[in-house]
Structures are given as C-alpha cells and as structure tokens.
Amino acid sequence: MKLMLKQVFGSGKFVIGFVIFLAILLTVVIYPIFVPDAPLKIISRGTFLSPGIYVNLYDSIDSATRYTLITDDAEARRVAGRLSDEDRAKMREWLIGNGVDEAEIDGADTAQLLDLWELNFDPTVRLPGMTNADRNYYIRLTASLEGLLSTEGATIASTNPETGALEQSDIVNQTDYVHVNEVANSRLFILGTDNFGRDVLTELISATGVSLTIGFVAGIVATSIGLVLGLVSGYVGGMVDQVIVFIMNLFTVIPTFVLLILISFSIGQESRGAFTIAVVIGLTSWVWTSRAVRAQVISLRNRDHVNLSKLSGHSIAYILAMDILPYIASYVVMALILQISSGILAEAGLSILGLGPRTTEVPTLGLMLNWAMIYQAHILNKWWAYLPIILVIALISFSMNLMNTGLDQVFNPALRD
C-alpha cells in the first residue's frame, strides 16, 4: 500500500494533476471563510461591472485626511478621462462637415478644439446622413464638456434644514487625494459582476464547489452501478450475464446526452435540484465502466487464486469483494476520476441548454455559462462573465485527466517507460 502510494506520487503527471486539483479544492473550501457573502447575493445595480476596485464617492469626501499631490499629468489625464480620442474625432468630423477649415483644427490642442466647438456648434444643424442618435450624442457631449478646462475646485453644498437654502460646506480641489484604505467603503471585484450584479468571483468559487459535488455524486453513482453490474455479470456469467449485457447494450446504443436531456426535461424545472441532476447524470453514464469491469472480471474469474478462494468455502460476495475487486481497484479508481470529470462536463452541457439545476438556489459552472450566454456577455465583450468559468472547467477537466494518465502509467505495465 505504502509502496503503491509512493509509486503513484512518483509519477510527474499525477502529481501535477493532483496539485492543480487540490488547489481548486482548497480554494473552494477556504475562500468562503474569508468572504462569507452569499454567492447569489445581488450587490450592485446595473449589470456587468468590470473588474476593479470600487470606492464609495460619498465616503471619500468625508474621508479623514485629504492629501495634496502635485502631479504634472493630472490635468491631461482628467481631460482624457472626460474627452476621449473617439469624441475628439467625432467633433472634428462635425466641424469639418460644417465648413471649418481642416487645417485650422488641431486635434491635440484641447483648448483650441473647445474654442472652435463653442464658436461653431449648433445643435439644430443637421449634417447629411446624421441620425437622431448622433444628434443626441453631440448634445450630450457638449453638456459634458462644460468646465473641462476649469482649474477651480468642486463645491459641495448641503441644504440648510431651516431655510431650505443651499449652503456651501466644502470645496474639493483638483489636487486633493484620499487614501483608499481611509475610505470607509470600498469594494474589490476581482472578476467584476455578472448580469444580475453579483460578484463573479464569489459566485464562481461557490459554483466550482457545487459542480465538483455534482461531479463526485454523478461519478460515484455511475461507478457503483457500473461496478456492481460489471462484477456480477462478469463473475456469475450465464443467463444473468446475458440479461445484464442486454441492458448494457441498450444503454450503449441510446446516445447518453440525449437521454440526459430528455430525463432532465421530464423531471421539470421545479424538482431539478443539483443533487437530482447529479444522480440523473450518474444513472446515464455507468455503461462504459460496467463493460470494462465485466471484461476484467471475466479474465480474472478463472485464475487459480479465485478457485482457491472458492475451495475455501467463500461466498460469491466475499470472492467479488476480496479476490476480484482488489485486482481491478486501480482501474476502478481511474474510471471514477474520468466519471467525475465527465460528470462536471455533462452538468455544464446540460445547464448551458437551460436544463440544469433550478436557478434560484445554487450557482453551478454550467448555470453561470448559461446566464452569461443569455445576457450576451460574449457579444458585449464582458469577458469576466464567461472566460474564468471556461478556464475553471478546463482546469478541473485537465487536472483529472492528467491524474488519470499518471495512474494509467503507474498501473498499466504496457505504458511504463
């Protein structure tokens, strides 16, 4: 046993796969301890907030200390933030269209561009081919340009509760800074938010846990059924074997995924929990395990050690458990790993089609992909809503296949180098 473990952990492929898998598993276990938020809690209005730190504006005004930093490029950045190159190009286009000489416009000089704009822009003038949306855009742009080059600070005013008049209470200068840590409320979204305004990272880690559980349950259900049927049909033989092989053939011929879709559809949305889905996946994917186990048992059942066990008066169950199962255990473990991996993939496939677990309780990797797809994250270029999920699925699958290949090389003499 010790030697076997040593052999297994001597295989580089197995170790790499195992480390990746363990890292995923540990993240799933440890992350909720530090971030105890409910994974499906909606924490933002508006969809697809991009990844980054969000600082509370109100609290940053009230922040304890303000620091003054003298930086040279602060103004340029501020202007660039409010007036993008795209906006400049649009303004240029309008000005040229309205008869301003092209040579006169210097796109880089903001002050000159703004002067020209103020001089020439007329919201009522329509260029040929200009749509209403374009016109509205120019009006919005003009409004946003107000005070762009001002060096004055922003005035903060509050309502006097007695008179109802606004009274200036504070001025925020352009050179004022606050320390992020001194702002009472700020929030880091490492992977942004999804279409419902939920933190993608928290959701993803919870979903990974649920998907792994689904994979484990599906794998264990499939492997147990496959193992029991394979052992019994291979060892007992005769009529029992014929009947079981008939059932196996039946399940081999029906495309598993179609069967899976039909079963989950007929169960109905209401009763489709994550556990139910896992069991259904397990019930439809045992057939290859049982075939392989049966073949191995047939080659084992006439060995002398089995005959000796029979002569020692052991029952069929005892012989299967003690004289056959240990000899195929390495194979069964490998099959289990593959079943878990394919269970996770099957859940993802099913959920993308909208036939996964009902959506109100737990996230799964497949459900997250489904949501990202329905809300067009891939079209809107919101990569954080689907790319990390695809990566996690690929990583789980990769690590498990790597472990399987490593085990195969340890236990299959033909593959040893």
Add this chain to the structure above:
Amino acid sequence: MKSDKVILSGKGVTKIFGFGSNKTVAVDHVDFSFREGEVISIVGESGSGKTTLAKILLGLLKQTEGEIYFDGQLRDIRSHSKKKAYWQNIQAIFQDPFSSYNVFRKIDAVLLDCIRMRGGGRLPYDKKREMMREACSFVNLKFDELTNKYPFELSGGQQQRLMIARIFLLKPKILLADEPTSMIDACSRATILDMLMDLRNEVGMTPIFITHDIGLAYYVSDTVYIMEHGKFVESGSADAVILHPKKQYTQRLLSDVPKLHEEWDLSTV
C-alpha cells in the same frame, strides 16, 4: 491403506466448450472409479483435457454430460452450502504456486480460512495459532517467520509447501494435485512429493495426481490413467501400464521421459 470402497466415480463425463464450428470436446465420455486410499495418476500431454477433468472433479466446472458419484451417491453441488460441504471432502493443489494466492491477503488469512472451513472458526485465537504452527512445521516452514507476511514473499517451493500446509489443516478425503511440481526445481520436487505422501499417510486421503510426467506417476501411484484427446486410452495398475504399455500413445509418453545415460529420442516430438 487401500480399500475396495469406491470414493469417487464417473460415468460418461463429457465437457464441451463452445458451440457449432468452434466446438472443442475437452473431456470425452470418460468413465472412472477411484477407490479410497489408492494413489491415482492421470497422465497425458498438454491439451489432453487433464486439467478440465480436474476442475470438473473439483466442481469448479460443470460437466456437459455424465454423472459423478461421490461416496456412492450422485454428487449434488447445486447450492453454496452443498458445494461447501463437498469441498470439505475434496481439495486441490494447483500447478502454479505464484498465481494460486490472492496477493492482497496474508498467509495467516489463508490458513485461518482452512480452520474455519473445518468448523474451527470459533476457536480461541491461541488454539488457531497452535494449529497453524503445527501445519507449518509439518511442511518444514516456521510459522513465526511467516505470520504477517504475504505469500508472494516466499519462494515457489515454500509457497507450494504452504499449499500442502493448507491441505494438512483441511484434511480432505480426496486431494487433487494438478501438476503440483511442474513449476518447482528438481530438488524441491522430491520434497514436495514426499510431503504429499506423508500427508496421505497422516490424514488417510486419496490423492489424485494430474501430471504429464509419467515418471512421477510411476514413482507415486497405484493406479494410472492415460489420457489422450479427452479420453482414457489405458488404465490399470502402475506396473501394468508403465512397464507393459499396450497403446502407442503410452509408449510415446514413456519414450519422452528424459534419460541421462541414453540418447534422447526426439522423433516423436
């Protein structure tokens, strides 16, 4: 030692593998009657159906046709408990000691199985140890060195001796030894055979040797059955069959025995 009581006999025992054009008749209408206490050898070349017959006698394979009588009665091994009762009376030693043991079970477990088979499952552990120690010393093995070891840690000869220790504990009426010495070197061979004959005297069983080695058959047996293509072609006392063979096949088997001081006749090979 020998008595006239027939312990195991068969009438028209046949085993056919496969169907139609793939049909192989491994054992073809074989009749025999083994008397209690005599040493029997079934001799034949590879593929003559010896091992198949041995498995049928052991009840590990079901014969296609024919009846087997044990202790004068038609053998009935249709249920597990009846099989268990049958196997208390008939046991086997297999050809290859290296594949005869489950590599996941320790030597103690193998021997304890035998004690349990004899109905000693509820004995105190000290008593069981005493029995195992006795069995091991009978075959010149030291139980204290074997305990908590796995069978594959022993040499081939030791493993086969352990197999005899098993039989010592089981004390069956019939022992089927399927080429018990073919995987063992010549020195250990004589030891194993002597131990088997000692064991026979000790527990009074009927050994049936299945072998291709006609020399071994002559050395140990009272009665010899010569088997060719699933049929018994010649049978009788060892002296009659081996010293005065009637069939050409028997003569060929005899001429195939390696001799030291004569030129070896390879013409029939």
